[in-house]
Amino acid sequence: MRKILVGAVTLVSLMMPLQAFAEEPIASAEALLHQMDEASRELSYELSYILIKKNSIEPLRYRHALEDGQTYAHLIYLSGPPREVIQRGNEISYFEPGLDPFTIDSNKMVAPLPPIMQSDINELSANYDFISMGRSREAGVACDVVRIAPKDGARYSYLLWIDHRSRLVMRADLLDRDGEPLEQYRAVSYVVNPKVGDVLKSLRSVDLPAVVQLPPQPQAELSWQVNWLPQGFESVSRNRHRLVLTQRPVESKMYSDGLFSFSIYVSEADSYTVREQLVRQGRRTLHSHLQGEKEVTVVGDIPPATARRVAESVVFVGSKNGANSTAEKAAP
Template identity: 65%
Template sequence: MKPFLIGAIALVSLVANASTEDSPAEALLHNMHQATEQLDYELSYILVRKNSIEPLRFRHAVVDGKSFGQIAYLSGPPREVIRRGDEISYFEPGIDPFTIQSNQMVAPLPAVMQTNIDHLATMYDFVPLGRAREAGVACDVVRVSPKDGERYSYVLWIDQDTKLLVRADLLGRDGDPIEQYRALSVVVSPQVGDMMRQLATVELPPVVHLPNKPNTGLNWQVTDLPAGFEPIYRNRHRLLITERPVESQMFSDGLFSFSVYLSEADKFSVPEQVVRKGRRTLHSHLVGNAEVTVVGDIPPATAKKVAESVRFVSQPKAPAVAEPTTPAESGVETQ
């Protein structure tokens, strides 16, 4: 009996130790995140959507202990995003350049490159899919699959040598590809750091300092969120074009995000509407005299579930009037 007990205790100890260690796939993602933040490199890549292929270039380097990044759109009107530490500058056609304080670039890069892997592990399974070749290099392939089936998944190709992400396929719930990020060339070199160091002396737009606002209290809440989604922003504002007053809340799980908008129903409101374009879903429906709209990077079924879970603390009423917000203040991601 004693040898049996000793063996059982040893087995339990091994299982406990194994559960505290990262799986090979999770360890690979940690290596990818570390390489993304620490190496000096340049990626030329294309973003493939249903009806478009967009060429871009991403450069990254660590300059004097700060992370510098630069994304350039290589076709169409000049567009650029520049990161210097915790300051992100945006140059878009038709609007004045501006700079905000943030540690993440809102740009067409896979969000998995800029997120916390440990946090993702609580909501997603990391499944190794073997090896393949992409962008001329040998890669390890990993699937990032949601535990609850209420959001999209990724298949990632990670360079075996540099640990940089060279391909990412965004997949719908049915497994069909929605969007692809595909590197065409990867260069890891100190020369990239020398080029990026020049950005330290470039005069960029001053940081936009938004006035401090008290925590906006809303008389409604979302009662059925997918696990891991947390509120990161709430606001009252007017839509820039129609001047229609709107209340909004934004939620994120670190990989995907969506916003819930509430406004007073008008003659253009319809009982229910669903629109999907690529990764983006819009679902709206009426609750009394209020229109609830969910917009974000989630499947239509999840957007419908979220919209229908909105509950009011008191009788629904029109949102309070507020001043228009800038794109940076709205918290809505544009890609």
């Protein structure tokens, strides 16, 4: 009888924090995202998580701290060949097998982190709705669940589990337009502790690769433009270069809305060009088609239907369809 009473008392004690959590008022979805953004940028923490894709599971560990106004971070892949990324202020160093280590000037890692951790919430609010989805548990802690849904339906959405106490992201599901998951970031364990900052401060004295000094790249004047873009996507770079293997000239533009990005490539068609091709692997879509003597290819983190519409809206300067177009236009 005594064991039964002890078990009952234990069960009640475990349920009380969850009940109290359920009774607390939920902050607005946008407020939660701002709190998440602040926590991700300012706390000293270590997060172990897995990135789940259709055919793979990648375990990773991410450490972050803000010390004396400077960001320090360290991402390490926990399986396979040693790979890591180190951030020290506005310098990010990459260590990859088969490549010489290098450092670039940047304040954003190109690494498997939930993109929302490196996005501007205020900018996203113009093109996404932030929807509170209630409360749940993830990684053993109580979480507020928020959906980031596009207003135009022309891109993917995210479902986030945000730790009620620390406001760190415990889980992030990338969903297609049917609500099916394309990939998931799921925390396994985490700790918020100033000692993480003490560990990362040692990066101050680490001898990292010298910053790569790239010559300034003039913004090339391209012979084409895009007549339709999803609302909020803006050009962030453009380039003209030759493919390494074939030396075929290619013109390209990259676009981003602050959460997702894609690139358009235009080149002369050759004997290897197919009339139309569509491939989707996880979050990445590739759509290419022939337009006269040109091959137009769209590659990026957008749905296939959006990639197709962007590709088909490309017009060439001086052509019948593009002669009167003077600027790229976003969807209304």
